[in-house]
Structures are given as C-alpha cells and as structure tokens.
Amino acid sequence: MPVFHTIVSKDIWLGDHVYIWSSIFHQHHGIVIFVDRNDPDESQVLEFSTYDGSCKPNRARIQVVSLKRFQKGCTLKRVVYGSRYARFKRAGTAYESQCLAPEIVVDNAHLVLEQIKYGDGFIEPDNLTKPWTAEEAHGYNLFLRNCECLAYWCKTDRWISAQVIKLVENVSKYLLAIIKAIIDSLVREKLIPSIGQEALRFSILIAKESANQQIKIGICVDDKPP
Structure with missing residues (x-):
C-alpha cells in the first residue's frame, strides 16, 4: 500500500x-x-x-454510483485496516481495527440497500428494534449518519466516524486552553483566589472528559461484542 493510500481505478477490489x-x-x-x-x-x-451533487444535507441519499461519479475528478485512495500507524494518520484514512472479509463487506452493503428499498428503513446499529424510517435513512447527520459511518459499518459491523471524534477532541482541547487562560488571568488580577485555581481546572477537566465520553457514545456504537 502506498504511503499516501493513492490508487487508480484499475487497482480496486470488491x-x-x-x-x-x-x-x-x-x-x-x-x-x-x-x-x-x-x-x-x-x-x-x-x-x-x-x-x-449539491452540498445540501437534506438532499443526501444512501445510493449506488459509478466509481467515476464517486471520484468527482479527485484522487482515489484506499482506507487501510489493521494499521499499526493509524494513530499517526489523518482520522478516517486508517484504522487499527481489522476488517471483515470482502464478501461480508459487500453483503453488508447490499443489506443496507435492501432494507431501505424493501423494508421500513435502515436498522439502527445500536437499536435493532428501532429501524430508521425511509426518510431518516436518507437523512444525513454529521455526527450520527455520514458516509464514513456507513462505510466503516460495512467493513467492521461497527458504526463510527473517526473524523468526527477527532474533531470533537480537538475542539475540546482548544476550549480547555481558552478557559485555562481566562482562569490564569483572573488569578493574576486577584479576581479569584489562587487556592481555587486548581479546583476550577480540575472541575473543567472532569467536565471535558465526561462530555467527550458522552459524544463518543453517541457517535461510536458497536452492535457486536469484540
């Protein structure tokens, strides 16, 4: 596999x-x-x-297109599974987890299409008793229903968006840095006692970790035990 994951159309596999x-x-x-x-x-x-071809989420659909249409003139790349270097890669381009056999991946993809076409909608991975309606199945959601979630589920039976999780983590880091700077400024101006500085920092850190876990629970769902 090339370092930058780049492939050409003739290199693709089922x-x-x-x-x-x-x-x-x-x-x-x-x-x-x-x-x-x-x-x-x-x-x-x-x-x-x-x-x-628009960028309007309300027009998003789970659909089958030609490889040429999928590429939109961009460079085609292949996601790497079972990568020891996934943590050093851009989120969504490589995963440490192993993937399913190709025939199972394709079966999962066809299952999605069949549920949408012939059933009441797509079965929600974390709640097998509550299918998405046809409208919900085609309802794009940046956090819970996006193209990476769909592709990753087909490959692993897990519903996750590494891009979104990384975004949440980065935003949390920046927010924490801003809040810390504000607290330090207030301490320097003696608007709050220094004894309370560490307590505030600790409370913010706990709140940050709790929020991250709640978001990840909503984004990353495994409907099968490891």
Missing part, C-alpha cells in the same frame, strides 16, 4: 473502502460493491451523498 479528499479538511467515503474489469470507472460504489 469490498474496498475507498475515499477522496472532497476538501482540504473533509473526506468522502464509499464501499466498492461491483468491479468492472473492462471499464473500472464504471465499477459501483455505495455512498452516502447528495443525489444532485
């Missing part, structure tokens, strides 16, 4: 988790469910994106 950089900060993910060796660009990819 069950591949592929992605593109749709912007400098955001990846778009998909699962290869059919490979056309005669014309790789016409291979099929399961994605969660807008049907008209």
